[in-house]
Amino acid sequence: MRIPVSSRRPAAPEWNLQSLGRRVPRSLRQARDLTTARRIVATAEQIFAEQGLAGARMDDIARAAKVNKALLYYYFRSKEELFRFVLEALLSQLRAGAAAQSAGQPSPSKRLAVVIDNFFDFVQRHPNYPRLIQRVMMGRGPNLEWIVSEYYKPLHVRLVGLIEEGISAGEFRRVDTGNAALTVVSIMVFYFSAAPVLSSILGHDPLQPREVAQRRKAVHDFLEHGLFLPRAGAR
Numbered sequence: 001m002r003i004p005v006s007s008r009r010p011a012a013p014e015w016n017l018q019s020l021g022r023r024v025p026r027s028l029r030q031a032r033d034l035t036t037a038r039r040i041v042a043t044a045e046q047i048f049a050e051q052g053l054a055g056a057r058m059d060d061i062a063r064a065a066k067v068n069k070a071l072l073y074y075y076f077r078s079k080e081e082l083f084r085f086v087l088e089a090l091l092s093q094l095r096a097g098a099a100a101q102s103a104g105q106p107s108p109s110k111r112l113a114v115v116i117d118n119f120f121d122f123v124q125r126h127p128n129y130p131r132l133i134q135r136v137m138m139g140r141g142p143n144l145e146w147i148v149s150e151y152y153k154p155l156h157v158r159l160v161g162l163i164e165e166g167i168s169a170g171e172f173r174r175v176d177t178g179n180a181a182l183t184v185v186s187i188m189v190f191y192f193s194a195a196p197v198l199s200s201i202l203g204h205d206p207l208q209p210r211e212v213a214q215r216r217k218a219v220h221d222f223l224e225h226g227l228f229l230p231r232a233g234a235r
Contacts, residue, residue, distance in 0.1 A: 025085070027075050037075050040065045045086045049128035052135045053083050087136070087143060090129050091151045094122050098155070108166035109228055112184070113220060115159065119188050120216045127207065130192040156181055163227075172227050180227065187222060191215050 028037055043065040047056045058079050062072045076082035097118045105111045123129055136143050159181040166172035191198070191206065198206045205211065 025076060025081065031075075036065075036067060036071070040067060040072060040075060040082075041086055041089060044082050045090070045126075045128050045132070048083055048086055048135075049131040053079065053139070053141075056083075058082075084143060087132065087147065090126055090132070091147065093126070094119070094129075095151060095155065097122055107171065108162055108169055109171045111162055112166065112223065112227075115162070115184075116188060116216070116219055116223070120212065120219075123192050124209075124212060130189070130195070134193060156185075159184060166227075171229060171231075173229060175227065184223065187219050 028034065031037060040061065044056070044061050047061055047064065056079065058069065058072060061082070062069045065072070072082075076085065098115055105114055133147075136147060160177045163172060163175070163177045163180050163184075167174055167177070195206050206215070
């Protein structure tokens, strides 16, 4: 049964203005307290995930966030600006988490393990992320271009570089690094993107914590035996 918009209590997102860079609306830069803005963004994230950019209405977002429309438009001048900010807030956290968590790991195999753990942790904290990104990709609108150029392509380049480093260090098998990077991404992302279908195939909710933990373990196991050389596989 669909939950009425007014009954949602989304958790406040973890974004910060510094990680978002130059695209932060001026109203947010000038705000002394971002509590209300965070509530708006969290509510908008939920509604955009359910209804998409075209289906979502600013009236509904304001009502669910318990703010008046004037305040909503003070922070975000349009629905499109709010939608982009929601995406930027999520993607900036994904990028920052991957960079921060792998910084202290000298071994390529351990850094790749961190990449996997970071993604699983991120999606568990932000379950709307897969649906939001799917909607953007299906729509092929202007948001897809900047998401790819500013986030996904750099992340792909870094992942390819990490695999190349692992090969040079004697930790990874000699593989086609571009395709290996795509495989790593696919075995992580598909599980969450296909969750509605998997629930029918498997007969249970694949997003329950126990099921996600098992999937995480399976991904690590697959890469340990498919990519890592024996002495690099021990975790």
